[in-house]
Amino acid sequence: MNDATEAARIAIPVLTIDGPSGSGKGTISRRVAERLGWHYLDSGALYRAVGVAAAWEGVDLGDEAAVEACARRTRIEFRDDAQGEPRVIVNGQDATDRLRLETSGAAASAIAAMVGVRAALVEMQHGFRRPPGLVADGRDMGTVIFPDAGHKVFLTASAEERAERRHKQLMQKGVSVKLSSLLGEIVARDERDASRAVAPLRPAPDAVVIDTTGIGIEAVVARVLALLDGMRHEPARP
Numbered sequence: 001m002n003d004a005t006e007a008a009r010i011a012i013p014v015l016t017i018d019g020p021s022g023s024g025k026g027t028i029s030r031r032v033a034e035r036l037g038w039h040y041l042d043s044g045a046l047y048r049a050v051g052v053a054a055a056w057e058g059v060d061l062g063d064e065a066a067v068e069a070c071a072r073r074t075r076i077e078f079r080d081d082a083q084g085e086p087r088v089i090v091n092g093q094d095a096t097d098r099l100r101l102e103t104s105g106a107a108a109s110a111i112a113a114m115v116g117v118r119a120a121l122v123e124m125q126h127g128f129r130r131p132p133g134l135v136a137d138g139r140d141m142g143t144v145i146f147p148d149a150g151h152k153v154f155l156t157a158s159a160e161e162r163a164e165r166r167h168k169q170l171m172q173k174g175v176s177v178k179l180s181s182l183l184g185e186i187v188a189r190d191e192r193d194a195s196r197a198v199a200p201l202r203p204a205p206d207a208v209v210i211d212t213t214g215i216g217i218e219a220v221v222a223r224v225l226a227l228l229d230g231m232r233h234e235p236a237r238p
């Protein structure tokens with residue numbers, strides 16, 4: 001990339017929304033992106049998609065080189081269906097429902113600890129930075145992928161509330177799962193995501209942390225938009 005192209009790329013505004021599972025990243029990011037008319041990157045879906053592609057291809061998840069090669073060849077597309085629902089197409093197949101399973105989240109978390117897998121997905125994530133702007137959700141959006149983002153948010157909520165939210169979400173989809181086992185899975189996944197050596201889950205030093213425990217979706221959206229508004233009107237520092 002030449003200097004002029006790089007300068008044009010980094011002039012495109014980015015809002016990063018990182019946080020643990022069930023903190024509301026996807027829900028809040030989608031709504032904020034819609035209000036702003038910006039693009040949206042669900043980076044977790046990329047890790048989930050690689051995990052699913054690896055399972056389809058019989059790749060051993062313990063073999064780092066094989067999983068990295070799988071990450072490099074996996075084709076992932078985001079599309080809205082006729083009802084406007086977002087779908088994720090992995091190597092030409094609609095994998096949306098499978099990607100949402102907690103087993104896919106756990107597989108994604110395991111392969112996301114591999115440095116080669118993370119490296120394989122960097123360019124694809126940068127490709128989402130297109131005018132007029134991008135809202136990017138994940139674990140390392142503000143720390144690693146878009147460290148120059150002008151707006152960074154880290155969402156949290158108590159583990160109990162996050163498990164309850166996920167439980168309700170799964171029940172609505174007709175997936176029956178015990179709340180206690182879900183809580184255990186979520187806590188274990190957060191622990192692995194936060195303790196890994198490469199791009200661990202943690203707030204960027206310049207992120208605004210919002211604890212969403214007991215705060216409704218629209219109130220969180222309003223807080224994020226207010227933050228953005230404040231930053232946009234902040235006078236440039238000398």
Ligand SMILES: Nc1ncnc2c1ncn2[C@@H]1O[C@H](COP(=O)(O)OP(=O)(O)O)[C@@H](O)[C@H]1O
Nearest residue numbers: 021022023024025026027165169212215216217
């Ligand atoms: N602030 C909130 N209050 C109550 N429920 C929420 C809140 N934020 C998100 N949810 C719900 O919690 C569930 C998980 O949210 P999601 O956006 O998928 O989280 P994440 O992307 O962080 O895993 C969804 O059903 C969503 O509607």
Ligand SMILES: Nc1ccn([C@H]2C[C@H](O)[C@@H](COP(=O)(O)OP(=O)(O)O)O2)c(=O)n1
Nearest residue numbers: 021022043044045047108109112138139140
């Ligand atoms: N930027 C990202 C996004 C997700 N991951 C990994 C770690 C997460 O446990 C899995 C799944 O992420 P995803 O955001 O889809 O999961 P939740 O919706 O928060 O439950 O992927 C990551 O390491 N880096």
